[in-house]
Amino acid sequence: xxKGPFDFAEHRxxxxxxxxxxxxxxxxxxxxxxxxxxxxGSGGMGFVYEAEDLKLGRRVALKFLPEEFARDPLAxxxxxxxxxTASSLNHPNICTIYEIDESNGRHFISMELLEGEPLxxxxxxxxxxxxxxxxxxxxxxxGLDVAHRKNIVHRDIKPAxxxxxxxxxxxILDFGLAKLVEMKMRVGxxxxxxxxxxxxxxxxxxxxPGTALGTVSYMSPEQARGEEVDERTDIFSLGxxxxxxxxxxxxxxxxxxxxxxxxxxxxxxxxxxxLNPSLPPEISRIISKALEKDPDMRxxxxxxxxxxxxRLKRDLESGKTAAAHSPSSSGRTAAAPVSAEKSVAVLYFxxxxxxxxxxxxxDGMTEDVTTELLKIKKIKVFPRSAVLSFRDKAxxxxxxxxxxxxxxxxxxxLRRAGNRLRITAQLVETRTGHSVWAExxxxxxxxxxxxQDEIAQSIAHALQVVLTEHEKQAIQKPQTADVRAYDYxxxxxxxxxxxxxxxxxxxxxxxxRAIQIDPGxxxxxxxxxxxxxxxxxxxxxxxxxxxxxxVQSRKALELDADxxxxxxxxxxxxxxxxxxxxxxxxxxxxxxLDPSLFEAFYMYGRACFxxxxxxxxxxxxxxxxxxxxxxxxxxNLLALCYDGLRRWSEANAAYKRCAEAAEKHLELQPDDERxxxxxxxxxxxxxxxxxxxxxxxxxxxxxxxxxxxxYNVACTHALAGQSDEAIGYLERAVQSGFGxxxxxxxxxxxxxxxxxxxxxxxxxx
Numbered sequence: 023x024x025k026g027p028f029d030f031a032e033h034r035x036x037x038x039x040x041x042x043x044x045x046x047x048x049x050x051x052x053x054x055x056x057x058x059x060x061x062x063g064s065g066g067m068g069f070v071y072e073a074e075d076l077k078l079g080r081r082v083a084l085k086f087l088p089e090e091f092a093r094d095p096l097a098x099x100x101x102x103x104x105x106x107t108a109s110s111l112n113h114p115n116i117c118t119i120y121e122i123d124e125s126n127g128r129h130f131i132s133m134e135l136l137e138g139e140p141l142x143x144x145x146x147x148x149x150x151x152x153x154x155x156x157x158x159x160x161x162x163x164x165g166l167d168v169a170h171r172k173n174i175v176h177r178d179i180k181p182a183x184x185x186x187x188x189x190x191x192x193x194i195l196d197f198g199l200a201k202l203v204e205m206k207m208r209v210g211x212x213x214x215x216x217x218x219x220x221x222x223x224x225x226x227x228x229x230x231p232g233t234a235l236g237t238v239s240y241m242s243p244e245q246a247r248g249e250e251v252d253e254r255t256d257i258f259s260l261g262x263x264x265x266x267x268x269x270x271x272x273x274x275x276x277x278x279x280x281x282x283x284x285x286x287x288x289x290x291x292x293x294x295x296x297l298n299p300s301l302p303p304e305i306s307r308i309i310s311k312a313l314e315k316d317p318d319m320r321x322x323x324x325x326x327x328x329x330x331x332x333r334l335k336r337d338l339e340s341g342k343t344a345a346a347h348s349p350s351s352s353g354r355t356a357a358a359p360v361s362a363e364k365s366v367a368v369l370y371f372x373x374x375x376x377x378x379x380x381x382x383x384x385d386g387m388t389e390d391v392t393t394e395l396l397k398i399k400k401i402k403v404f405p406r407s408a409v410l411s412f413r414d415k416a417x418x419x420x421x422x423x424x425x426x427x428x429x430x431x432x433x434x435x436l437r438r439a440g441n442r443l444r445i446t447a448q449l450v451e452t453r454t455g456h457s458v459w460a461e462x463x464x465x466x467x468x469x470x471x472x473x474q475d476e477i478a479q480s481i482a483h484a485l486q487v488v489l490t491e492h493e494k495q496a497i498q499k500p501q502t503a504d505v506r507a508y509d510y511x512x513x514x515x516x517x518x519x520x521x522x523x524x525x526x527x528x529x530x531x532x533x534x535r536a537i538q539i540d541p542g543x544x545x546x547x548x549x550x551x552x553x554x555x556x557x558x559x560x561x562x563x564x565x566x567x568x569x570x571x572x573v574q575s576r577k578a579l580e581l582d583a584d585x586x587x588x589x590x591x592x593x594x595x596x597x598x599x600x601x602x603x604x605x606x607x608x609x610x611x612x613x614x615l616d617p618s619l620f621e622a623f624y625m626y627g628r629a630c631f632x633x634x635x636x637x638x639x640x641x642x643x644x645x646x647x648x649x650x651x652x653x654x655x656x657x658n659l660l661a662l663c664y665d666g667l668r669r670w671s672e673a674n675a676a677y678k679r680c681a682e683a684a685e686k687h688l689e690l691q692p693d694d695e696r697x698x699x700x701x702x703x704x705x706x707x708x709x710x711x712x713x714x715x716x717x718x719x720x721x722x723x724x725x726x727x728x729x730x731x732x733y734n735v736a737c738t739h740a741l742a743g744q745s746d747e748a749i750g751y752l753e754r755a756v757q758s759g760f761g762x763x764x765x766x767x768x769x770x771x772x773x774x775x776x777x778x779x780x781x782x783x784x785x786x787x
Contacts, residue, residue, distance in 0.1 A: 052076070054125040056084060056132065072135060075120075082120060083135045086128055098129065105131060107174055108197040115165030117185070117195045136193055142181035145266055152301065154190070155267045156335045161192035162260060163328030169197060170253040170324055177251060179259035180240040181266065238279050239272045243315045246283045252671070254317040257324055261312025268305060269297035273313060287315070295427050303365060303402060303427060304334050307648075322672035326644060337617060364485050365402035367428040368392045370413040371445070372435040384436050386512035387445075387470070390501075391432070394478035396618075397496040400487045404428055405618050410652055423452025430458070432481065441467045447477055449484055459484040468505045507540035514549050521655075521696050523561045523728060529553045544582035551575035551591040552621075558598055560730040561759060571595040586616035590625055597629035600764075605629045620649045624656055631659060632764045636666045647679070654683035658700045661707065665770035673707070680704035695721040699734035703771060706741040714738055729760035737771040748772075749780045756784050 048058045048071060056073040062083070073084045102122055109119040120132040141158070144150065162184060169176065176183075176197055185193040242258035244251050265273045273291035276282040285291075291313065294306045308330050314320040321327040368391055373384040395403045404426055412422055419431040434447035448460035459480055463473045475497050482489055489497075502508050514532030517525040530553040536546035551574035558567040575595040578588035593608030609626035612619060627642035640663035646656040657680035664673035684701030688694060698721035705714035718738040725731050736751035752772075766772065766785045775781040 053084070053128065053130070054123050056082065058084070073132075075132070081135045082132050084130050084132055086130045107172075108169075110172060111169055111174065111197060113165050113168040115161045115192050115194060116168065116197060117193045119197065134193075136185055136187065136195075138185045138187035138191075138193065140182050141184040141186055141263070141267070144186055145181055145270065149270055149298075150267050152268075152305075152338070155264065155305075156331055156338075157190065158184075158186065158192050158267065159260070159264050160328055160331045160335065162194060162263070163324045163331060165192065165194045166253075166256050166260065166324045167328060170256070175251060175253055176256050176259075177245070178240075179256050179263060181263055184263070238282050239274055241283075241286060242317075243287050244317060246286050252317075253324060254320050254322065257312050257321050257327060258314075258317075260324070260327070261309050264305075264312065265291065265294060265309050268301055268309070269294050271297055293427050302334065302338065304330075304337075306427065308334070318675040318678060322675050323669075326641075329641060330648075364400060364487065365404070365427070365429045366395060366449070366481065366485075367404040367409050367422060367426050367431045368395065369409055369419065369422065369431060369433045371433075371447075372414075374435050374437040374444075375439070380436075380438055382512050382516035383438060383509070386515060387436060387474070391474050391477055394474050394497050395481065396616075398478065398482055398487060398489065398493055401482065401485060405649055418455070419450040420452050420455040423450070428452060430481075430485070432477075438467070443467050443470060443473075445473055449481055467509075470505055470508065471500055501545060502536070502540045502543040504540045507536040507543050507546065510536035510539065511543065511546050511549065514546070514553070518549065518553060518556075520694075521556070521560075523557075523725075523730075526553050526557050526561075530557070542581055544578045544585050544588055547574045547578035547581065548585065548587045548591040551578060551595055555591070555594045555598060559765075561728070563759065568595075568598060571598065584615060586612040586619050586622060589615065590619065590622050593629065594625045597625075597632065602629060602633045618649055620646055620653070623649060627656070627659060631663065631768060634768050636663045636768075639663045640667065652683060652686070654680050654687055654697055654700060654704075657683060658704060661704065662770050665773075666768070677704040677707035681708060681710075693724055695724045695728070695731055698724075699731060699738065702738045703734065703741055706738055711742050715742055727758055729755045729758040732758060733760045733766075737769065740772050740774050743774070745775055745778065748775060749778060749784070753780070753784050 049060060051058050053073070055076045057076060059072045059074060059081075062070050062072050069086050071084045071086070073082055074080070075082050105119060105122045109121065112118065117136060118134040120134070122129075122131055124130070144154075162179075166176065166179070174197065176194065178196065179194075183195045185195055187193065240259040240262045242251065242255040245255055262273050265271075274282050274285035274289065276285060294301055294309055295303060308327065311319075312321055312327055321330075368388060370388045371384050373381055375384075389406060392403060392406065395401055408426055409422070419433045423429070423431045429452055431450045431452060432447060433450065434445060437444045443463070443465050445463045445465075446461070447463075448457045450456070451458050461477070461480060463469075463476070465473060478497050479489065479494075502511070510532045514529045514536065517529035517532060520526075530550060533546045533550035533553060536543055537550065540546070551571045554567045554571040554574065558564065558571065571591075572595050575588065575592040578585065578591055582588055589608045589612035593605040593612065596608065597605035606626070606629070609622055609629070612622040613626075616622065623642045623646035627639045627646060630636075630639035630642060640660055643656045643660035643663060647653065647660065650656070657676045661673045661676035661680060664670070664676060681701055681704035684697045684704065687697045688701070691697065698717045702714040702717035702721065705711070705717065715738065718735045721731050722735050732751050732755035736748045736755060739745075739748035739751060752766075752775075763786050767787060772781070776787070781787075
């Protein structure tokens with residue numbers, strides 16, 4: 023039977039010391055249509071009895087409210103309103119409230135009688151297994167999601183309000199009671215530090231110095247400041263609960279509520295990986311995002327948090343992520359095959375060639391070394407996005423390792439002179455700052471692939487990782503037989519990522535030259551397909567581009583069916599032919615082959631958006647943003663999805679992220695018209711209309727006849743409420759070659775124009 027707020031022991035009655043004030047004279051009496059059977063415990067908001075419902079013949083739990091609430095009409099009315107709302111919740115992970123009633127002046131709640139043990143006792147008894155942490159966290163998120171979709175915020179998520187049954191089923195307790203704690207502060211009890219209640223002994227556990235302060239320790243910053251709260255406050259509290267489950271420690275600790283509040287408002291808790299090194303790095307990222315102090319930087323929905331937890335659980339079970347697990351003798355999660363001790367961040371090599379043009383080769387070389395290491399399952403490799411902010415910055419490797427929670431950092435340099443190549447590389451241990459492996463390669467350009475292989479295998483050897491035969495073959499598998507083709511491919515990749523018409527045309531030429539030199543180069547075929555697809559989307563919606571994307575993506579798959587980029591290219595190509603089912607299949611295969619591939623999430627999201635599947639598109643753009651946080655494009659499209667779904671607060675947070683990322687990007691590349699026009703839309707959305715229109719005009723000045731620029735400038739004016747200007751630019755965009763009508767029909771940025779006859783004419787609706 024339940025404990026926690028009910029204080030039931032597992033499958034047997036339990037009487038704790040907090041229950042001594044209970045009225046035992048009630049036992050055996052009939053209250054309304056309930057017969058009181060036994061007193062089973064207490065919580066901070068009243069005493070709990072087991073009772074028989076004489077009408078329905080079932081056992082229930084009755085919670086009687088303290089008398090001070092019955093004497094306060096306003097508090098009682100508000101409580102009844104909250105409890106009635108909570109009684110509408112019906113979910114396997116929520117304790118069901120049957121009714122709210124009163125008999126002879128006694129106000130009580132009838133609710134589901136549960137068997138199990140509260141989570142805080144599970145945490146205190148032993149270190150939890152990672153399987154348990156994930157399974158229970160997912161169930162809590164699913165229960166909260168149901169409540170949040172009905173606009174019900176719990177406000178008091180903590181281990182004592184979470185019950186674990188004997189079958190490991192989670193039940194969230196005390197929905198509808200959380201506001202009572204807030205009311206209790208206004209009924210005349212002592213007010214403690216920072217204006218928060220410190221006299222609620224049963225809830226705050228203020229029993230002795232050094233004791234954890236229950237409710238206070240899980241409060242969100244906005245609760246601590248006494249501000250209005252929404253569902254994101256439950257997300258913060260859940261983050262604190264997951265932190266405690268994963269590490270055995272509270273994220274914010276102290277002897278008084280004042281110390282704890284200060285930590286919640288100002289301190290960053292220790293990384294969970296430092297307290298429990300056997301945890302996978304991904305759970306540390308999930309917890310950190312849930313515990314963001316700014317609600318706009320936090321997860322914007324508990325469903326989003328739950329999705330990340332489910333994906334981590336799935337990847338652990340399938341062996342895709344860098345931390346499979348098994349219970350160790352101590353009860354902790356043992357890292358097998360990967361632990362934090364075998365995590366590596368690959369920094370961008372320093373370009374010593376003295377030529378800016380060689381940066382494409384330096385970047386490509388660095389990223390391909392990362393790709394080679396990713397083929398080794400027992401090594402956790404940080405994605406490109408994690409290290410991009412350190413490129414060309416004089417930051418010590420050990421400092422980078424500390425910031426990223428990486429056990430090791432690979433750094434090096436590259437110098438190219440004619441056909442000669444000199445590469446240095448060293449692996450630095452973060453903890454000591456010492457080099458555990460270093461090498462210098464003086465080779466010919468044609469040896470570049472062998473150098474990449476040697477670096478990957480040397481790192482594995484330094485970390486005492488034994489490669490499987492499959493891993494050895496994957497590392498040694500050549501991308502191309504000709505280094506000249508590789509060079510053209512790297513040039514093409516650099517142009518492709520600029521997302522400009524001329525750059526994409528140059529990318530198409532570079533990929534085609536690579537294929538001419540080596541017709542069996544699968545990556546080059548995939549690159550050429552993507553270039554043609556993007557030219558079709560943004561600038562040249564011709565049958566020739568569509569057909570070339572189809573042919574080249576097919577060829578890439580014929581040459582290498584295990585190449586994730588080939589499946590992305592194929593998915594994008596068929597989505598442009600509106601073959602969405604086949605596109606989804608290809609994108610899913612790509613993600614199975616490489617779960618950290620930005621292009622897979624991003625292009626899959628675009629395909630879903632074009633199909634009108636905004637919820638699925640939003641999930642994919644959110645994942646793309648996590649893979650590449652510095653990107654401004656995915657947050658922009660994510661915000662459009664949330665706009666279309668009428669999820670305004672989440673849309674606003676995504677627009678804010680887009681504007682910030684675009685501004686940082688423009689500091690480095692001030693003439694990037696794409697960053698300008700996407701950032702312009704984001705600025706209009708967050709209320710900076712004047713700056714948004716200025717950015718749009720800057721983009722237009724750079725390339726006034728560019729269809730993609732004209733289209734996005736039209737979107738900016740539509741968002742700014744300038745309908746005539748917006749339709750004028752939209753007409754010019756279509757006349758100049760923008761022909762992606764599916765996008766026009768589904769773009770929420772143009773919603774204000776849809777009833778206008780000129781819009782209907784230009785969009786074909």
